[in-house]
Amino acid sequence: MKLQEYLKENRLITDGAMGTYYAALKGNDRLVSEFANINEPEFIEEIHMEYIKAGARLLRTNTFAASRDVLQVGAEEQENIIRAACRIAKNAVEKVTKENKQIESQPVFIAGDIGPIPYNPDRTKEDIIKEYKRICDIFIEEKLPVILFETFSDLIMIQEVIAYVKEKSDVFLITDFCVNHNGYSSMGIKASRLLEMAGKMEQIDAAGFNCGVGSGHMCQILKKMVFPKNKYIIAMPNAGYPEKFQNRMVFRDNADYFVENMLEAAELGLDIVGGCCGTTPAYIKKLAQSISQKTVLKAAAIEVVQEEQKEQKKPAIANAFYEKLKQGxxxxxxxxxxxxxxxxxxxxxxxxxxxxxxxxxxxxxxxxxxxxxxxxxxxxxxxxxxxxxxxxxxxxxxxxxxxxxxxxxxxxxxxxxxxxxxxxxxxxxxxxxxxxxxxxxxxxxxxxxxxxxxxxxxxxxxxxxxxxxxxxxxxxxxxxxxxxxxxxxxxxxxxxxxxxxxxxxxxxxxxxxxxxxxxxxxxxxxxxxxxxxxxxxxxxxxxxxxxxxxxxxxxxxxxxxxxxxxxxxxxxxxxxxxxxxxxxxxxxxxxxxxxxxxxxx
Missing domain, CATH: 3.20.20.220 (TIM Barrel)
Known part of the structure; x- marks a missing residue:
């Protein structure tokens, strides 16, 4: 079954956090979970299985930070880490499916997860785009049905990559943006404009937001938006905001509050819902139990009407310098x-x-x-x-x-x-x-x-x-x-x-x-x-x-x-x-x- 067919009848529930959950289980918030694909594959597999059993039907590979600059590894070691992540996710789905025949009618889709490659002044834009493409090539070679770009502040670095992926494969492509509690990305772009930009790219199948904010702020941001009618809409907020406890950054357990906000957000027309930093299988279990899988409010049928306050404009500031320059x-x-x-x-x-x-x-x-x-x-x-x-x-x-x-x-x-x-x-x-x-x-x-x-x-x-x-x-x-x-x-x-x-x-x-x-x-x-x-x-x-x-x-x-x-x-x-x-x-x-x-x- 293709994901598009699933979404016709179901709202898709994603997994929750991998990095913060792995670090919490290990008692060290500085650990990088991607290395565990090689060093502790059974541990990562067990986390995936927990999420599937909790009700997640979209599983993200443990590759969010698997860029060479973040992990400080070469291309060969990077590829080994990514392929191991794909293998672990497939094994987790296979094992849980064998244990629970009910999952056969509710398939689990695996998404190749890609986070932003951080800016490095020693690298060119072309080199970074080449690395994005290589990561996508691995996911395509591994026959994953979904590729997910998440926590991006704009489309500048990945527009070419998205087009490249769709030329090579018919994977379901998701783009998630990260905004702050005011609704702006780190590049100063408003949430509504980010969705508008995604809406204009036919290669993108689903778009929305993840990370950056907790469920309360995410819900408020979504309420102020008009969703593009040609995209599935996704939201995966954080559990909340981390607090320092005994020299560690920890998230409070507020699963009930999280689910309450996500239920409200879902009714705005979300097709895909899940969690990001701080969320755990417990969050996803409550979310899956609370949201009716049979009630789907397609974003294309929803129009949010906003009342705009009309402000009296002050006179324009004279820019004599630029006008003179423009006149030659x-x-x-x-x-x-x-x-x-x-x-x-x-x-x-x-x-x-x-x-x-x-x-x-x-x-x-x-x-x-x-x-x-x-x-x-x-x-x-x-x-x-x-x-x-x-x-x-x-x-x-x-x-x-x-x-x-x-x-x-x-x-x-x-x-x-x-x-x-x-x-x-x-x-x-x-x-x-x-x-x-x-x-x-x-x-x-x-x-x-x-x-x-x-x-x-x-x-x-x-x-x-x-x-x-x-x-x-x-x-x-x-x-x-x-x-x-x-x-x-x-x-x-x-x-x-x-x-x-x-x-x-x-x-x-x-x-x-x-x-x-x-x-x-x-x-x-x-x-x-x-x-x-x-x-x-x-x-x-x-x-x-x-x-x-x-x-x-x-x-x-x-x-x-x-x-x-x-x-x-x-x-x-x-x-x-x-x-x-x-x-x-x-x-x-x-x-x-x-x-x-x-x-x-």
Whole structure:
């Protein structure tokens, strides 16, 4: 019997947790159950049998965390672990079926279980997709009827994999997303939009949610949604939220509460119900006994009507910088560094000076070179409110995890910020790494995709426009390839590293001819001979020719150095004029007096 046929007459009950249940039985919440496929196959088999006897009719293989990065194993050992998991699940079904003839009329389906492969900066997207495909190949070779992708925050990494699976096999394909109690994934995508995205992929047979939240929050999230009519709907919440007990994370036994919520959720039109972290065979037994297998409310027949509160919209925030850029006029952006301490008055004065000198936007660096300064977004908000200038705070991936990043972006938006520069960020200086950790939950492209989703979900009427950094060094085709990835992720413009050499000016010209985008060319006038030699020798990615440095000398006065720096900047601007969309001034030590001396065409 195919699963689709079963679902015509029955609501499908899944098993519960494997990882947390295994760890609880072993008394160690740090154990990884996937290794037990090789080391303790009988133990895993017994857990599977418990779930089947409890009433589960969808059994997940013990492979959720069976990626090479998680298990720290090679491809051969990974394959052995996955194939062992398939064999164990099949043995469990066979043994229980022989013991209980009633199960023959209620078949047990086995799902090859796949969890997210964690982001690893040393691996490419293509390599990770290749690993997903190989895992799926094993499940197909093992003739499993179902493949389940669970606990995903979006479809970005698995869209290609899902299409690949359906081209090779007619397996029943389930995609489960993980959201928090507010109904958003770690990528900032709303639960309803995740289901909408799944609904548009014909290769997906069933979609829904697992993990992330307990049954109460899961029920509340589902109540606010309209289910896609072309998919079976699945929900597998956690037992609740773990608590620390004797240095262990444990889930409270709240099976009755769990079942009560799942009964309410099922009546919304769920086709498949079960449990995730913290649930046990006891939970599944009560669930199976409580939900009528004969009463099926197909999601396609359910329409949830929602009343939307009509809010009076405030006037749109004028984005003069982006409008000018879009119209093909050259724009001027000037970068300021926030202070190291609470003495912000000079930054306000600099911003006022730049406003009076017709600068289009002020960009605010985000703790450059990994040294803590006033938060770039908060300092930008201060400039908006005190000076009334357009701002573009830099947002780097180094210092904020996914939760803090989303909070910061929402905070920027409600404080009228509509432009951002999204960068991966400088690493923490080596001398501080023993006491300061970098986060890097995202790289710049991932964060841009996150921001793109936030624009669609939260800011569709008035989006945030964001740019990316352009490091023009290296092979031009590779530079353009990365720019296109950023553009696909929503980057509306690019700001380059400082430009000095004629060959780099020509590189920018060639890049501009290969990609249709807006480029603000970096201009950084030196304040002294020492400043020039420091940048030339200490800052990676900035090419300063000797002839530029030689135009300074150690005995120059500040005024003389500024005149030379302004002359060089003006010459570079003249050479860039034909193809630059604007200029991005990086002024060492916030030396805004340069702007009086530079000729901007």
């Amino acid at each position: 006029k050259k724009v001027v952006a000037v970068e300021l560094d926030p202070p190291y301490d609470a003495k912000y008055e000079s930054v306000i004065q600099h911003a006022q000076y730049l406003k009076e000198h017709n600068v289009d936007i002020i960009t605010m660096a985000d703790s450059p070179r990994g040294r803590s300064r006033v938060d770039s977004i908060l300092m930008s908000v201060k400039l908006v409110h005190d000076v009334g200038v357009s701002v573009m705070p830099h947002v780097c991936c180094r210092d904020r995890n996914m939760i803090a990043m989303r909070s910061s972006l929402l905070g920027a938006y409600i404080n009228d910020i509509r432009n951002l520069l999204i960068v991966t960020g400088d690493p923490v200086p080596s001398v501080s790494r023993s006491s300061i950790s970098s986060v890097f939950d995202y790289n710049s492209i991932q964060l841009m995709n996150f921001m793109k989703e936030m624009n669609q979900e939260h800011f569709s009427d008035e989006p945030i426009y964001y740019g990316g950094a352009l490091n023009y060094a290296g092979r031009i085709d590779k530079v353009v390839e990365r720019m296109k990835k950023k553009a696909d992720a929503g980057a509306a413009y690019f700001l380059t590293q400082p430009i000095y050499a004629p060959e780099d000016i020509e590189r920018i010209h060639q890049i501009k001819e290969r990609i249709d985008t807006k480029i603000l060319c970096g201009i950084m006038p030196f304040t002294s001979f020492r400043n020039a030699t420091f940048v030339k020798n200490e800052l990676a990615g900035i090419h300063v020719p000797d002839e530029i440095v030689n135009r300074y000398h150690p005995d120059m006065s500040r005024k003389e150095a500024e005149i030379v720096g302004a002359e060089i900047a003006s010459e570079i601007i003249e050479k860039l004029y034909a193809f630059a969309d604007g200029y991005y001034f990086m002024l060492p030590f916030n030396r805004v007096s340069f702007m009086d001396k530079i000729t901007i065409q």
